[in-house]
Amino acid sequence: MSKLKIAVQKSGRLHEDSMKLLKDVGISIDNGRDQLKASAKNFPIEVFYLRNGDIPQYLRDGVVDAAIIGENILFEKGNDIPITEKLGFSNCKVSLAVPKSSTYKSIQDLQGKRIATSYPNTVNQYLIKNKIEAQLHIINGSVEIAPNIGLADAIVDIVSSGSTLFKNNLKEVEVLLQSEAVLAVSPLISKENLEILNKLKFRFQSVLKGRQSKYVLLNAPNDRIQDIINILPGMKSPTVLPLAETGWSSLHSVINKNDFWHIIDELKLQGAQGILVCPIENMVI
Structure with missing residues (x-):
């Protein structure tokens, strides 16, 4: 079975953030101390630990299929290498x-x-x-x-x-x-490994979307529901469930974490009570 070969920085902050992302998407890497290459137990992928400045040439030559790399390194040494996803960390x-x-x-x-x-x-x-x-x-x-x-x-x-x-x-x-960190792809990647990369990218997108979002639950009087729905963007529309107490409902939605306090303030002004905010591990759209 084919394996996707992906490069990450050998050490440093970008290495730590890259390995955390792989862990968060459910990929278990079996790597010992000072290994330069390691395989995953539960996904067709091999991770290569390389010097940041060497990664563009490895991508160009097809030695690795993809890499999690700083955008600044690609601009300096690999502006001919396509970026398939911006990852939003290591800014x-x-x-x-x-x-x-x-x-x-x-x-x-x-x-x-x-x-x-x-x-x-x-x-x-x-x-x-x-x-x-x-x-x-x-x-x-x-x-x-x-x-x-x-x-x-x-x-x-x-x-x-x-x-x-x-x-x-x-x-x-x-x-x-x-x-910021980006997912770059080799121009020589095989069709089979490109399919694996797309599956990995889908997992990345789900985790990254979750990191940028918060799950909100709140109680509201029925006569204010539409005003509150207008505040909550949600993925399509908020979930509205009747409460045991007559005239009240529970609303569930998703908000962008950067808009969190602004939206909470608006919800309170519209009569929302018992507002509960939870982190989101993954968000599949």
Whole structure:
């Protein structure tokens, strides 16, 4: 039986988030310490643990069929590789930073300056777009130290919380790229393995939709039901069930977690009581 070969980052935050997603979709990975490859017990899949920067070439060559990878890596090293699903976690950005003492006002201030980065292709595209000529110093790791030792006037690197920039006396001044984890697919994937990938993608979509949603149960007077239904978007329409107490009903629906408090406030104004909010593990549409 054919197995889908999927790559994930060998270590780091993206690795942890990727393995959690696989676990949440019911895939049990039997991997021992320091293994570079592991098979699932209950799904036709093999997981390859690779260096993030190597994954685009493995996809391009068909060594792996798919990968959970940062969008920023594909932009830098694999913009010819198709993305089949955005996964909504491991969010970060590729940003330009300068010393806090800098009088930086606009991108034009980079003209003729030195920029240290691990993302030369991304930076070059940005400079060309803005018609700026600058000198690049390509550094793998510890890019933030470059201005402090006089190697560069600015840096371009991954920014998550911004704490690393703060510690190195730098300030973020431009965002070149917003990034999140994505599911990328090899252009050489077989038809059989593409079918397996589509099954995996369906599971991913169900879990990710559940993560973004909350299940809401509430009690409401019957004369306010329509007003409350207008507030609750639901998947199609809320479920309405009569309560033992005359004139009251129970409503069940799904809301987006980002709209949670705003919707709860509106429900209370419309007379909703006993509002119960539950997490959703999976949401199959």
